[in-house]
Amino acid sequence: AQRVTQPEKLLSVFKGAPVELKCNYSYSGSPELFWYVQYSRQRLQLLLRHISRESIKGFTADLNKGETSFHLKKPFAQEEDSAMYYCALLKPGSARQLTFGSGTQLTVLP
Amino acid sequence: NAGVTQTPKFRVLKTGQSMTLLCAQDMNHEYMYWYRQDPGMGLRLIHYSVGEGTTAKGEVPDGYNVSRLKKQNFLLGLESAAPSQTSVYFCASSLRRGAIQETQYFGPGTRLLVL
Incomplete structure (x- = not known):
């Protein structure tokens, strides 16, 4: 069965510092991975997906199949980046189910 | 276009209520x-x-039932609520596999407290 691990429950960085949110997965096939974000008092929303190889709000994430990781990075954190971040793995098949990690609460300090 | 909506936003139940x-x-x-x-x-x-008329179990289905009588609605039922079901419940929807804009869109959540 697939599994997603986010080892850090809480992460604090200062504004302007680099930030990396860790995500490791276990899956035997070719994974499809996502990062979702939940800002305070807002609903969960997609931040980025690995197949798009995009940069959203300055965030990037690279899939490393050798290390089975999909870490989320941003070179210069902003206060508005403070939120809960979830890494998710898409289970192949017709239902397109997502398996979520336990989440990392990022706080960017002024 | 409201997206995904959930009703109610918050509810308190006593053990055994539905x-x-x-x-x-x-x-x-x-x-x-x-x-x-x-x-x-x-x-x-x-x-x-x-799809409409079809449902399936996920990771933690015990104590819950669902129905999808209309394509736009998905109901989650608790027949006999237990304190362990105190949680925040999120609904999500997505296009079928392969759609260009495929992603899961989430509702705002329902906060449930079972006493």
Whole structure:
């Protein structure tokens, strides 16, 4: 069965510092991975997906199949980046189910 | 276009009571999902549906039932609520596999407290 691990429950960085949110997965096939974000008092929303190889709000994430990781990075954190971040793995098949990690609460300090 | 909406926003139940949570989407999505979110555990899939009239069990289905009588609605029922079902419940919907804009869109959540 697939599994997603986010080892850090809480992460604090200062504004302007680099930030990396860790995500490791276990899956035997070719994974499809996502990062979702939940800002305070807002609903969960997609931040980025690995197949798009995009940069959203300055965030990037690279899939490393050798290390089975999909870490989320941003070179210069902003206060508005403070939120809960979830890494998710898409289970192949017709239902397109997502398996979520336990989440990392990022706080960017002024 | 309201996206995904959930009713109610908050509810308090006594052990043994029943209730139904309603999820509605106006995006003509085929797939719909119910998750629960608990501290330190992320989101866990309860039940899901790949189309009108079809439902299937997710990771944590015990104690819940669902129905998808209309494409735009997905109901989650608790027949006999237990304190362990105290949680925040999220509904989500998505287009079918392969759609260009495929992603799961989430509702605002329903906070349920079972005493």
